[in-house]
Amino acid sequence: MTRAQQTISVFVLLTSLYAAFFLGVVPTSPKIQDDIVPVLPFWALVSFGAYLLFKLGYGVFTFNDVPEAHKELMAEIEQARTELRAKGVSVD
Amino acid sequence: MLDRLVGLAMLIVATTVFSYYTIWTLLMPFVDEDHFLQSLFPPRVWAIRIPVILILLASAVVGSFLSVVMIRSNRKKALKAKQGKKAS
Numbered sequence: 001m002t003r004a005q006q007t008i009s010v011f012v013l014l015t016s017l018y019a020a021f022f023l024g025v026v027p028t029s030p031k032i033q034d035d036i037v038p039v040l041p042f043w044a045l046v047s048f049g050a051y052l053l054f055k056l057g058y059g060v061f062t063f064n065d066v067p068e069a070h071k072e073l074m075a076e077i078e079q080a081r082t083e084l085r086a087k088g089v090s091v092d
Numbered sequence: 093m094l095d096r097l098v099g100l101a102m103l104i105v106a107t108t109v110f111s112y113y114t115i116w117t118l119l120m121p122f123v124d125e126d127h128f129l130q131s132l133f134p135p136r137v138w139a140i141r142i143p144v145i146l147i148l149l150a151s152a153v154v155g156s157f158l159s160v161v162m163i164r165s166n167r168k169k170a171l172k173a174k175q176g177k178k179a180s
Contacts (some may be wrong), residue, residue, distance in 0.1 A: 035121035035136075041116050042143050050110035058104025060095055
């Protein structure tokens with residue numbers, strides 16, 4: 001089972017559960033049926049967006065610099081530049 | 093330094109939006125009409141209108157960007173085909 005199939009099956013399950021509440025197959029109090037059930041998909045969408053933004057922000061917040069790897073990479077770039085220049089390739 | 097601030101700002105915005113929207117849509121129906129809390133929230137119709145408007149706006153922006161890119165690439169392809177025909 002691929003990840004796409006998994007996601008789609010979970011989505012279909014939740015949608016059918018919601019449809020049961022939306023169409024009144026599952027009885028609930030009138031206040032919940034009128035005020036809460038129609039709003040749930042929008043709430044789920046907004047919460048999903050907020051979750052994605054949170055995940056992004058957390059990743060950006062906790063992304064640390066790696067000065068040693070940076071120095072090493074710069075040295076390797078310089079080395080590659082000199083080698084290529086010696087072989088006649090025009091660099092920068 | 094700046095990127096940490098941006099990340100922190102995104103975190104704060106995400107939590108604020110989530111809490112405000114959750115309280116607005118799922119909690120306010122159970123709060124009496126004359127409670128003080130009701131004054132902090134606009135009428136609940138807007139809880140539906142604002143996401144719908146944002147979705148329509150986002151799809152319009154994405155759609156226009158996609159169409160501009162496709163038209164430009166088709167024009168380039170047509171130009172190249174014409175140049176190829178002229179040369180041959």
